[in-house]
Amino acid sequence: MRPGLATGVRLVHDPVRDADALLYPEGALLLEGPAVDVVRACDGRRDIGGVVAVLAQIFDELRADDVTRLVEELTGRRLLTDAGRPARHEQCAGTFTGAAPLPIGMVAELTYRCPLRCGYCSNPVQIDPVSDELSTAEWIAVLDQARALGVLQVHFSGGEPVLRPDLADLVAHARALGMYTNLVTSGVGLSHGRLDRLGAAGIDHVQLSVQHAETPAADAIAGLRAHQKKIEAAGLIRQADLPLTINVVLHAANVDRLTDIAALAASLGAARLELAHTQYYGWGLRNRAALMPTTEQVRRSAIAAREVHERYGETMEIVYVEPDHYTGRPKPCMNGWGTRQFAVSPTGVVLPCLAAAQLPGPQPPSVRRDDLATIWHDAELFNRFRGTAWMPEPCRSCELRERDFGGCRCQAFQLTGDQTATDPACSLSPDHGLVAPAGPRRPLMIARRYR
Numbered sequence: 476m477r478p479g480l481a482t483g484v485r486l487v488h489d490p491v492r493d494a495d496a497l498l499y500p501e502g503a504l505l506l507e508g509p510a511v512d513v514v515r516a517c518d519g520r521r522d523i524g525g526v527v528a529v530l531a532q533i534f535d536e537l538r539a540d541d542v543t544r545l546v547e548e549l550t551g552r553r554l555l556t557d558a559g560r561p562a563r564h565e566q567c568a569g570t571f572t573g574a575a576p577l578p579i580g581m582v583a584e585l586t587y588r589c590p591l592r593c594g595y596c597s598n599p600v601q602i603d604p605v606s607d608e609l610s611t612a613e614w615i616a617v618l619d620q621a622r623a624l625g626v627l628q629v630h631f632s633g634g635e636p637v638l639r640p641d642l643a644d645l646v647a648h649a650r651a652l653g654m655y656t657n658l659v660t661s662g663v664g665l666s667h668g669r670l671d672r673l674g675a676a677g678i679d680h681v682q683l684s685v686q687h688a689e690t691p692a693a694d695a696i697a698g699l700r701a702h703q704k705k706i707e708a709a710g711l712i713r714q715a716d717l718p719l720t721i722n723v724v725l726h727a728a729n730v731d732r733l734t735d736i737a738a739l740a741a742s743l744g745a746a747r748l749e750l751a752h753t754q755y756y757g758w759g760l761r762n763r764a765a766l767m768p769t770t771e772q773v774r775r776s777a778i779a780a781r782e783v784h785e786r787y788g789e790t791m792e793i794v795y796v797e798p799d800h801y802t803g804r805p806k807p808c809m810n811g812w813g814t815r816q817f818a819v820s821p822t823g824v825v826l827p828c829l830a831a832a833q834l835p836g837p838q839p840p841s842v843r844r845d846d847l848a849t850i851w852h853d854a855e856l857f858n859r860f861r862g863t864a865w866m867p868e869p870c871r872s873c874e875l876r877e878r879d880f881g882g883c884r885c886q887a888f889q890l891t892g893d894q895t896a897t898d899p900a901c902s903l904s905p906d907h908g909l910v911a912p913a914g915p916r917r918p919l920m921i922a923r924r925y926r
Contacts, residue, residue: 478526478546479519479559482746483680483718486514486562486888487653490493491569491625492577497554498655500680500747503579503627504554509534511564513545518561518635523641524748552592553792557719564611564674567653568622578623579849582632582818582829583614585642589635590663592698594920597632597829608821611641615648617650618821622652625806632659634821637669643676650677660710663701674715681712682720682749687728698922709743720747725776726766727917733779741787747792750780752798756830756885758923760922765920773801800910801901804875805882812860812880817851825850828859830885834894860884867895869903 480486485498493685495511497504506514509530516529523546529540549555551793596865609617618629629649636642637660657683658673663732669683683703684851687693690845693702712719721740723729729736733750740748755763768776782793787793799806809816809828818826823842827833832839851857863876870881881887882898890909892900897904 476546476550476557477519477522478517478550478557479557480514480517481553481556481559484554485565485655485679486511487565487567489567489569489625489627489653491567491572491623493571493776495564496627498551498627498679499554500720501628501657501682501804503632503655504552510545513542514549514555514706515562515564517546517555519559520561524693534593542745559690565653565766567627568651569625569653570623572625574625574852576814578621578680578815578817579626580628580630581621581626582816583628583635583636583645584632584634584818584820584829585609585614585639585645587822588632588638589633589661590699590921591635591661591701592924593696593724594698594762594922595726595753596759596923597754597756598891598923599644599757600707606822609823609842611644613823614641614645616821617842618645618652618654619846620842622654624651624851625847628657629883630657630659634663635663637661637664638643642713643669643672644675647676655679660708661701661805662679662705663696664701665708665711667711670711674770678717680720681717681876682722683709683712684722684724685736686723686738686821686849688732688739690691690730692729706743709745713744718747719743719745721745722749722751725750725752725768727768727772728766728920729902730768730772730776733776737787737793741791745791747794748787749782749794749796750776750783751796752776755876755889756908760889765917766788767800768798770801773798777822799882799898799900803907805879805898805902807898808881808883809851810880812884813851813857813859818855825854827860828883828885829854833885834888865895867897870897873903 484497486497488495495506512530512533516526516707523543530542531537588601597683599735649656656679658678662683687697690702694700737748753759753766784793813827818829825840825842837855839856840854864878866881870876882901884894887896887898888894899906899909
């Protein structure tokens with residue numbers, strides 16, 4: 476084993492936190508103590524003994540077992556790999572603030588426009604998708620403010636972000652600030668020339684959505700003959716030597732084909748496969764009865780996910796997100812409300828999560844009225860469910876309150892009408908009975924569309 480950085484992984488110093496971090500597809504790991512020196516010593520040529528020898532020149536009381544353990548941990552997380560790249564220590568923009576908490580990630584929803592008509596889309600239903608989008612200059616200012624606030628990861632999303640002609644300019648600016656750049660795309664419109672421009676701008680990773688393993692079924696779900704275009708886009712992404720994640724939203728119409736979907740992802744050269752059951756927001760909420768799988772389908776999908784992991788897990792990272800409606804345990808909302816991430820809508824509305832605009836209360840904050848630091852630290856919406864003091868019982872005394880944070884605030888509101896209620900997905904919620912499994916008869920899907 477001659478450890479070095481895996482493809483798509485970057486080592487950076489963040490002056491806002493005065494900390495070092497490994498940035499990777501859709502994630503960041505803050506390094507503590509001598510961990511950064513261990514990573515820097517991993518150049519893809521030295522074996523573990525050579526790494527230890529380099530570090531022994533820096534540290535007087537070095538324990539080889541500690542170095543080996545850290546390298547094994549980072550290798551297990553796919554951040555280091557045998558014969559990987561030497562770590563080039565990059566400097567991010569920004570100055571130390573001493574503030575807390577600081578966000579890691581920002582979802583930049585560049586547009587709600589999209590050629591696909593997926594019925595599970597989480598975009599809002601009642602909006603004008605082309606009205607009053609932020610200009611290039613406004614997005615540049617948002618990126619500057621995001622980095623100054625501490626953001627290390629930018630997820631360029633939508634809608635379909637490729638529809639923005641300034642996408643490469645925005646990617647280049649984010650990359651110049653030192654942030655990790657993820658493109659979340661349907662692949663439709665991602666031509667060879669467009670991808671070349673994004674690669675030159677510094678895109679770090681591409682997440683490509685796929686609806687099904689078979690073309691007719693995939694096109695029916697997407698409402699467009701798009702599947703073959705996605706296959707072609709995946710080939711272009713791999714030719715560009717960019718890390719590729721295949722993302723599949725699971726629902727009643729495709730969950731039984733999970734193993735076939737995994738085989739497709741492997742054939743496309745994906746480094747990661749995300750299999751995530753539908754989140755019922757936006758169009759997904761409108762189509763909840765049509766989308767929700769049966770209990771038996773969920774049971775079979777969990778078995779299939781384990782089989783997929785056993786078959787492909789050594790060459791492809793498998794992320795299977797269980798449906799909280801069936802597990803009895805709610806998902807941690809954004810890994811803590813106002814703690815790690817936020818989203819900026821196409822019109823500049825800033826939200827703790829993508830669906831939070833529906834919650835009753837004061838008008839959501841906007842970058843057209845306030846700067847991101849003021850919004851993140853002081854906005855009522857961001858402080859409403861930050862921490863645990865707001866929690867009612869049974870959340871307040873639950874030993875898992877620091878892990879699941881009371882579950883999803885938007886789901887609680889949608890099902891109970893009370894945004895402070897315990898997420899009904901939790902088996903301890905008095906409203907757990909509202910989470911009903913799908914029945915045998917399903918309505919037709921309402922395609923995502925805007926007038």
